[in-house]
Amino acid sequence: MTRPERPHRALLLVGLLCCGLPLLLRGSPADNDQPPVRVSSDVAWTHETVQLASNGDAFRGSLIGRQCAHCHGSEGFSSEPTIPNLAGVDRLSTWKQLEDFHSGKRSSPVMQPIALMLTAKDAADLAAYFSMLPTFPDPQDNRVFPQAMPDPVKSREAEKLIVFGDGHRGLPPCQACHGPVGYLKGAPSLATQNAHYLLSQLQHFSDGTRTNDINVVMRSIAKQLTQEEKAAISEYYGAGRGPSAGEAHPALP
Amino acid sequence: MRQKLVFALSVALVGGIIVSTRFHEVDIPVWRFFGGAGGVDPASLHLDGEFVESNLGTAREPDGSYTVRLLAQQYLFVPHCIEVPAGVPVRFRVTSSDNVHVINLSGTEGTVRAIPGTVTEANFKFPQAAEFDAPCREFCGPGHFAMRAHVRVVPQDQLANLRLDQRRSCDAP
Numbered sequence: 001m002t003r004p005e006r007p008h009r010a011l012l013l014v015g016l017l018c019c020g021l022p023l024l025l026r027g028s029p030a031d032n033d034q035p036p037v038r039v040s041s042d043v044a045w046t047h048e049t050v051q052l053a054s055n056g057d058a059f060r061g062s063l064i065g066r067q068c069a070h071c072h073g074s075e076g077f078s079s080e081p082t083i084p085n086l087a088g089v090d091r092l093s094t095w096k097q098l099e100d101f102h103s104g105k106r107s108s109p110v111m112q113p114i115a116l117m118l119t120a121k122d123a124a125d126l127a128a129y130f131s132m133l134p135t136f137p138d139p140q141d142n143r144v145f146p147q148a149m150p151d152p153v154k155s156r157e158a159e160k161l162i163v164f165g166d167g168h169r170g171l172p173p174c175q176a177c178h179g180p181v182g183y184l185k186g187a188p189s190l191a192t193q194n195a196h197y198l199l200s201q202l203q204h205f206s207d208g209t210r211t212n213d214i215n216v217v218m219r220s221i222a223k224q225l226t227q228e229e230k231a232a233i234s235e236y237y238g239a240g241r242g243p244s245a246g247e248a249h250p251a252l253p
Numbered sequence: 254m255r256q257k258l259v260f261a262l263s264v265a266l267v268g269g270i271i272v273s274t275r276f277h278e279v280d281i282p283v284w285r286f287f288g289g290a291g292g293v294d295p296a297s298l299h300l301d302g303e304f305v306e307s308n309l310g311t312a313r314e315p316d317g318s319y320t321v322r323l324l325a326q327q328y329l330f331v332p333h334c335i336e337v338p339a340g341v342p343v344r345f346r347v348t349s350s351d352n353v354h355v356i357n358l359s360g361t362e363g364t365v366r367a368i369p370g371t372v373t374e375a376n377f378k379f380p381q382a383a384e385f386d387a388p389c390r391e392f393c394g395p396g397h398f399a400m401r402a403h404v405r406v407v408p409q410d411q412l413a414n415l416r417l418d419q420r421r422s423c424d425a426p
Contacts, residue, residue: 176396215298216309217327
């Protein structure tokens with residue numbers, strides 16, 4: 001007894017398979033007409049990169065970091081307002097900035113030649129060292145941080161932007177990425193940063209001098225801030241009143 | 254036998270109802286699994302591919318339609334101010350670099366879901382020139398309530414001379 005043939009069923013199967021073909025053939029639209037590619041930073045936060053950047057050896061970093069003390073201070077608090085404080089800045093952001101100086105994505109006549117001498121491992125060690133420095137500067141020392149409190153009107157304006165942002169303009173709050181409410185990889189903690197440096201970086205982001213922020217985050221925020229708002233935010237953080245600082249600084253007036 | 258059949262049918266019915274009410278929560282459409290490669294790596298969107306920063310914004314296609322490439326990320330849409338033409342088909346291609354966001358074009362019925370790892374496409378046609386906000390409609394983190402883009406629908410002749418390798422947005426220069 002032979003098995004009855006069922007050509008209909010086979011045809012149906014072939015027909016069903018063919019239905020999927022257009023979906024397979026439909027690719028994404030051609031990207032032949034892309035404008036010249038502009039890459040903000042060579043750093044991408046893949047798993048390997050995060051592992052490399054966050055597992056530095058702090059002791060080795062402290063040995064390399066002796067040379068940084070000339071400008072950035074022996075305890076990570078610089079005495080020049082144009083030079084950033086590095087104490088307590090998280091590992092990923094220090095590492096990313098060193099890598100960007102290394103690759104030339106962020107330009108600085110001082111830091112670029114220094115970063116060219118560092119390997120990725122050296123940068124990770126340095127980042128580990130600076131992240132472990134105490135964030136509380138010695139009030140006896142002549143440090144740039146903390147600076148004078150801004151006047152109450154300014155500081156209220158800054159508080160509003162730091163805590164709530166501005167929903168009407170689509171400005172997210174600072175503390176949603178810079179801590180302590182939310183974090184973004186590569187966004188530094190600002191609680192111990194000095195005011196002049198913060199203001200200059202906000203200006204560099206808004207006028208396009210500094211372009212190493214991944215996916216245009218800070219450039220698009222800084223372009224929407226007015227000059228007064230930039231100054232208010234920088235002075236607020238520079239006065240040690242930033243939300244990650246915890247208690248207000250005892251050395252403050 | 255009949256009782257068993259009725260039981261099985263009712264279980265299937267209840268199960269079907271539950272599945273169908275939750276169906277809209279499935280983020281990735283089923284045909285993406287058959288569509289082949291189309292995935293993007295959310296961590297390295299800025300290095301190469303379709304969503305590098307120089308390629309974001311409104312682009313004119315050779316057939317006269319327009320494509321808007323939009324990147325949703327931790328509390329910001331890029332470009333922040335989207336410029337689209339009125340009266341012609343506009344295709345949105347959206348992805349996310351961290352978690353799920355939904356851009357809600359508040360002047361219209363349109364929402365586009367941005368999913369990390371895939372590119373979501375949606376077609377719109379804006380009837381006339383208008384301006385409206387486009388907030389994020391899916392809770393995405395502590396900055397969610399301030400996450401908002403701005404859409405500006407302009408007459409089509411304003412975008413007609415856009416070169417094919419040019420991208421437009423109404424962000425501050």
